[in-house]
Amino acid sequence: xxxxxxxxxxxxxxxxxxxxxxxxxxxxxxxxxxxxxxxxxxxxxxxxxxxxxxxxxxxxxxxxxxxxxxxxxxxxxxxxxxxxxxxxxxxxxxxxxxxxxxxxxxxxxxxxxxxxxxxxxxxxxxxxxxxxxxxxxxxxxxxxxxxxxxxxxxxxxxxxxxxxxxxxxxxxxxxxxxxxxxxxxxxxxxxxxxxxxxxxxxxxxxxxxxxxxxxxxxxxxxxxxxxxxxxxxxxxxxxxxxxxxxxxxxxxxxxxxxxxxxxxxxxxxxxxxxxxxxxxxxxxxxxxxxxxxxxxxxxxxxxxxxxxxxxxxxxxxxxxxxxxxxxxxxxxxxxxxxxxxxxxxxxxxxxxxxxxxxxxxxxxxxxxxxxxxxxxxxxxxxxxxxxxxxxxxxxxxxxxxxxxxxxxxxxxxxxxxxxxxxxxxxxxxxxxxxxxxxxxxx
Numbered sequence: 180x181x182x183x184x185x186x187x188x189x190x191x192x193x194x195x196x197x198x199x200x201x202x203x204x205x206x207x208x209x210x211x212x213x214x215x216x217x218x219x220x221x222x223x224x225x226x227x228x229x230x231x232x233x234x235x236x237x238x239x240x241x242x243x244x245x246x247x248x249x250x251x252x253x254x255x256x257x258x259x260x261x262x263x264x265x266x267x268x269x270x271x272x273x274x275x276x277x278x279x280x281x282x283x284x285x286x287x288x289x290x291x292x293x294x295x296x297x298x299x300x301x302x303x304x305x306x307x308x309x310x311x312x313x314x315x316x317x318x319x320x321x322x323x324x325x326x327x328x329x330x331x332x333x334x335x336x337x338x339x340x341x342x343x344x345x346x347x348x349x350x351x352x353x354x355x356x357x358x359x360x361x362x363x364x365x366x367x368x369x370x371x372x373x374x375x376x377x378x379x380x381x382x383x384x385x386x387x388x389x390x391x392x393x394x395x396x397x398x399x400x401x402x403x404x405x406x407x408x409x410x411x412x413x414x415x416x417x418x419x420x421x422x423x424x425x426x427x428x429x430x431x432x433x434x435x436x437x438x439x440x441x442x443x444x445x446x447x448x449x450x451x452x453x454x455x456x457x458x459x460x461x462x463x464x465x466x467x468x469x470x471x472x473x474x475x476x477x478x479x480x481x482x483x484x485x486x487x488x489x490x491x492x493x494x495x496x497x498x499x500x501x502x503x504x505x506x507x508x509x510x511x512x513x514x515x516x517x518x519x520x521x522x523x524x525x526x527x528x529x530x531x532x533x534x535x536x537x538x539x540x541x542x543x544x545x546x547x548x549x550x551x552x553x554x555x556x557x558x559x560x561x562x563x564x565x566x567x568x569x570x571x572x573x574x575x576x577x578x579x580x581x582x583x584x585x586x587x588x589x590x591x592x593x594x595x596x597x598x599x600x601x602x603x604x605x606x607x608x609x610x611x612x613x614x615x616x617x618x619x620x621x
Contacts, residue, residue: 478530
């Protein structure tokens with residue numbers, strides 16, 4: 180961690196020094212000479228360096244002390260309110276363009292610094308082909324090209340956090356990999372409305388220090404950019420996504436849903452040949468966004484929806500994608516559990532007579548195990564755990580955009596879990612959360 184902090188500080192000091200020095204040279208250049216023209220060209224390279232960032236200090240109140248939460252992390256056992264710095268991002272971009280103002284290369288890195296430490300969030304390079312101006316290749320650490328919400332920046336999102344499903348299945352949203360993109364960059368191209376991303380990724384995201392198996396995830400997305408609906412000013416966009424991957428089975432004990440004593444429960448396959456096979460991680464999603472302008476200076480009405488379903492491999496107590504080989508206390512690989520899941524979110528956004536005031540209503544659900552219902556969980560012998568419980572969340576919020584640099588957010592999450600026969604989950608948990616946030620952006 181200390182090395183990471185030193186590296187971040189060194190990079191920022193270096194970049195700021197380069198930009199400041201370049202500006203000083205510009206003031207001294209005689210642009211009528213060949214030397215001056217050459218120095219102008221050098222400065223233009225520095226001028227392609229851009230800094231941006233934001234910080235999100237916030238205050239939260241939970242319904243009970245020690246509440247488990249996806250609204251910024253669990254509360255400590257004796258805590259039901261807290262101040263925290265949810266995100267503190269600094270991003271540096273370097274971009275170069277050709278004489279036709281078409282991009283040639285991009286380099287980006289982004290750090291997240293909070294009271295919990297400093298972490299890398301983006302670190303990638305991208306180059307663009309310039310013959311047809313439709314293709315690009317990115318490699319490094321960047322957001323997975325799956326769905327709409329996963330790729331919507333936390334600085335722009337109207338809710339404090341992404342949905343529970345997004346956080347569990349794609350924790351930190353990013354991964355190591357390479358991606359090819361088809362995106363026509365000339366407005367007169369007949370397919371300028373289309374964007375296609377396809378890439379290979381390690382699979383565990385940023386939750387582990389290294390890739391722990393040789394299997395890679397394929398992730399792809401086909402999206403239609405916002406287009407006007409004929410005869411209106413309504414803007415419609417949509418996309419479909421796929422993640423087709425998995426993880427190597429380091430254990431022979433593979434649990435799948437079946438029937439136990441006439442009721443839904445896990446059955447185990449303990450064949451020695453299971454070791455080395457690939458357990459599935461297959462997601463399929465579709466999303467749509469509709470924006471209806473309310474008039475000049477009055478903002479808009481927006482609707483968003485996304486649905487995802489598939490198979491997820493994890494362990495008995497969680498459906499989160501493992502970041503390392505999950506081990507027992509004895510150091511042996513844990514049995515794996517394969518579940519059929521689904522989930523969705525629905526957004527309603529409405530400006531209140533001005534683009535400065537906005538209300539948001541969001542409903543999302545995540546059902547980690549579609550093959551069971553609440554009262555099945557906790558039945559003797561079924562092997563079902565808290566990881567199989569469905570959660571529904573209704574969020575309501577108000578946002579005030581003071582200016583382009585300052586945003587205020589007040590948001591309340593009502594979280595509801597299935598009633599089960601499992602001890603501690605026989606009724607709804609007290610895990611609602613109020614979030615009050617200020618965002619400073621530059």
